[in-house]
Amino acid sequence: MKKLLGFLVLAAIVAAGVGWFLTAPSQVDASAYDGLTGDADRGETVFTAAGCASCHHAPDAEGEAKLVLVGGQPFASDFGTFYSPNITPDAQAGIGDWSLTDLAGALTQGVSPQGQHYYPAFPYTAYSKMEPQDVADLWAYMQTLPPDGTASQPHDVGFPFNIRRALGGWKLLFFRDGYVMDVDPELERGRYLVEALAHCAECHTPRNALGGLDRGRWMGGAPNPSGDGTIPPLTPDKLSWSAEDVAYYLESGFTPEFDAVGGHMAEVVENFSQLTAEDRNAVAAYVKALPPLGE
Structure with missing residues (x-):
């Protein structure tokens, strides 16, 4: 019996280690962004097509105020309510202290600069197909937007969905960075959009x-x-x-x-x-x- 218990404990430890390894956040390929210079004018087009302001402006914002990306909009789901965060250039409340590769990691890997998984309420499963130059252009444009010190609202997500590491398992099951449709060259722009x-x-x-x-x-x-x-x-x-x-x-x-x-x-x-x-x-x-x- 002692041998069986020992074996079960060892198996549990090994399984936990394997699970911890498999659910680790992925790292962005920083070399893909080496030497890239963003163009803010092109980045504005990427920003608009990607709908960044649509989710990240304040709930009651109108007109130019929609470019102040303080977040706070609620997004209900079966797993809880998610709130869009502050992504203004403010260094404390927003993403002003991020680098280009930090943004690339968030957009294409769903990983924060601190190495935590993001919830897929943030559509990184789609953004993962973004071209590196578009990410660089978007980053250049976002730095021209007004900063704001409003703190992000925490998500209202209960146990067990509040275990961030478990999102690594979700990614193993459902995160695919390839395109769904195979298309002829004339449809590639539409597919990308x-x-x-x-x-x-x-x-x-x-x-x-x-x-x-x-x-x-x-x-x-x-x-x-x-x-x-x-x-x-x-x-x-x-x-x-x-x-x-x-x-x-x-x-x-x-x-x-x-x-x-x-x-x-x-x-x-x-x-x-x-x-x-x-x-x-x-x-x-x-x-x-x-x-x-x-x-």
Whole structure:
């Protein structure tokens, strides 16, 4: 019996060690950012396409105040309520003391400069596909924004979901940095905008019980995390709009039926209306190329 107990204890220690090793936060490849110089003008386009202000401005912000990225917006989920943090250039409350590789680690690995996993309410699973130059440009632009000393609000997440290290296990199961759709070269810009920068699948794709995206039902629509209605599907067997309809909606916020955009999608349209017509057309072409769900 003593030998059995000893073996079980040893096995538990080994299993814990293996688990600790496997759930360790990944490190960004710093060499990918060596020598890169960011361009703030190009970074503004990346910032807009990625919807950074949409989640990180104060809940009641309007107009230019949306560029003060103090956070505080609540995002409800089955695992608790997450609050967007302060990402202004303030060195204490925000990310003013970060480096370019710190930002790259957050965006592409979901890891903080202190080596902690971020919750996937922050869409790093999409941003992981960002080009290093775009990260550098985004960093250059974000440093031009106004700092603010407002402290970030802690997430309202209970046990066991508040165990950050466990997110390493979640990443092993669901974090894939490759693209979902294989596309021809003419669709690559649209894919980059949809699957990476604009992270459209975060809302338009259903999730499993552990919060991982169901890639088998890519862009197939999903319950609204707020509990109010559903996010519509974008696959061509469910969405009858033409490519021109999709592009016009992203520019104007009006559907072919003359309904107006509402909810958080209004922020998405506000962002896309500031991009070029070529980018909106690229997104529309990608959407129309989605495979049907066959349901």
